[in-house]
Amino acid sequence: MDGKTSTVHMKQNGSIKKVNLFQKRPNQRDGEVKTVKMATATENDDEDDDAYLHRHSGRNELLSKSAMLLSVRKTLPVFQNRGEIMKYLNANQVTVLIGETGSGKSTQIPQFMYENLQRNSKGGSIAVTQPRRVAAINLATRVASEYGCNVGDEVGYSVRFDNTTSPKTRLKYLTDGMLLRELMMNKELKEYSVIIIDEAHERTMLTDLILGFLKSLIQGPRPDLKIVIMSATLQAETFSNFFGGCPILFVEGRKFPVTQYYLRAPTDDIVDSIIRCCVQINQGEQMGDILCFLPGQEEIDKAVMILNKVSHIIAKENSVPLMVAYPLYAALPPAKQAFVFNPVKGFKRKVIFSTNIAETSVTISGVKFVVDAGLRKVKVWRHQLGLATLLTVPISQASAMQRSGRAGRESSGKSFRLYSENDYAKLPMQTEPEIARSDVTSPVLMLKKYGVDNIVNWNWFENPGKDAVMMGLQELYQLAALDDFGKITPKGEQMSLLPVQPHLAGVLIKASEYACLSQVIDIVSCLSVENLLLNPQPEQRDEVNERRLASCNEGSKYGDLIMLKELFDIYFNELSKSTSVNSERQDWCKELCVSYRGFKNVVKIRNQLRMYCRRLFKAEELANTVGEQKHNGLDNTDKIGQSKEEIGNILKCFLTGFTKNTAIGMPDRSYRTVTTGEAVSVHPSSMLFLDKACPAIMYTEYVFTTKGYARNVSRIELSWLQEMVSPSGNVAKRKVVE
């Protein structure tokens, strides 16, 4: 039972070479990196939880820890097949490595490559990319102690707001986004001799873009660059084909068997089925927690409520464990999220109802059973319509396998799928890559900044399609980031350097001209934080809305953007900065149902944007110093006033970025979009939901769910529309030359 075959397959030009090795599964699985910050529900939220304080250790301590960890590393499949693997990595410029969970690929391969560099006295650093910040931080921390150094010495990491590298650093873990920024700054990535792309199977937009850039690099200015593509699923051929049929290595992982169960007949009520399934597991199976996958917040909250009701009755009538249900989704306040990590004490069984956040981003220990409804929610961008649709769709087979795998992380487990085996077979093999269903305005701007002329025919790892690219170009042209010939303008250059979407970057640039930069930065920072305004429970909804309206005088008139600025002003200027257990700021956040952690992020983004803008607009100021000094308004850090003119100017800046997202008030009190005349409704979360009397509205997001909803809505005057869309302005319909 504990003997296990570990296999490395090598595939090159169609011929497969197999190497079989036998390995005893160790009792402990601590060679693997676990989620580092496991907040507990009792933990106070008063520390800056994004500041990872790395303890500095002395040399002897480092070396003894490293020696101790070596024995653990030796048990990892990747370590045991080191010679065989490195033979291929050394002989090939590009290699695809498929390593299952627990193979140790993310921690060991980079170290092997580093030792190689040292052995051959070669220069250059190694970059290892990750889709998520926490992963980059955790891996670097782990690998530093395996290597025997402090984080930031030879091994470090670089993520937004947290760069822990030094001139000594040769092995650097970083987020995909960070490597892309580096590509924009340093086109040839000269400092690196090896680039390792991890989790490539997730096919995030940023990973896909990096793959395209890397191919251009090795075919052009960097024939010496070594590339390793690491992936967890068998999408290997796609990666290999893209890089000219490079070799593919398979390394088995260390995971425990998961028995698969299917529903005999399909169900039309997934919440009901999922509850029945949990009750059945609770009665028939050994102890162990249950992780359930549902598509969204609505189903999750409903399931939690029902199960908590039912479980008490069941536990009393039969001698079975008491089930305790917890919700898990990203919009849940951090304090409530923390509950899912706490072990339950006594004769109880924890049941977690989660979105796909638990599929990759969050790992919960103690899970022995997975129940999968087989659905997820996905945002699909319709470039012809300029709006996003939010759809509930069946997951892919790869995703179903990933969900099931969550039951076999610590011991053998069981997975229950609420669909038939026949239906499973009909699911698509892989999830559609993000870039195929996203707005590509931002990627197109990156490519223009990089100097790519022919975007449609660029070597996309996955081409989003001509229509999508053309819409992106059109959008950038309207934002004045591109000129009539499709060349990037100085304004476009500035926009590409700001860490916000192109539309918001355009707003910031306009704000520097309108001398209200500081005010607009505050609003843009709030817009950049996801889930800053939390959804109150239905019972508290009206109460919270009342309080928000009462706190935001101008926001209640002008809408959500101005409300965000007023909320920021209260948080930042009026409330005490003290961070005791129940600080003024925390109490206020709770009262208005806004995220305390979110606001701390707003402040970080604000600082970064202020710094960038100061640098970016300095050159312009100098060029304009003939006579009077030009003011961009960055020094005016006042609270927003009641001045109609000031508020008007702020909203006009947003109008230059979101001209397309405007709608006119109709006599029947509905709104119709300026571009297509479609009906659009103000989202119920908006301050203006009840206010039907706006002459026109502008919104930063247009999402179709049950109907077309405008989010982040502001009241605008019709005259502003004409003023901002002047003939010399940026909305003239012109064909972009490609």
Add this chain to the structure above:
DNA sequence: AGGGTTTTTT
């Protein structure tokens, strides 16, 4: 008159 999956940017 009524509601949104997830990730990320020197």
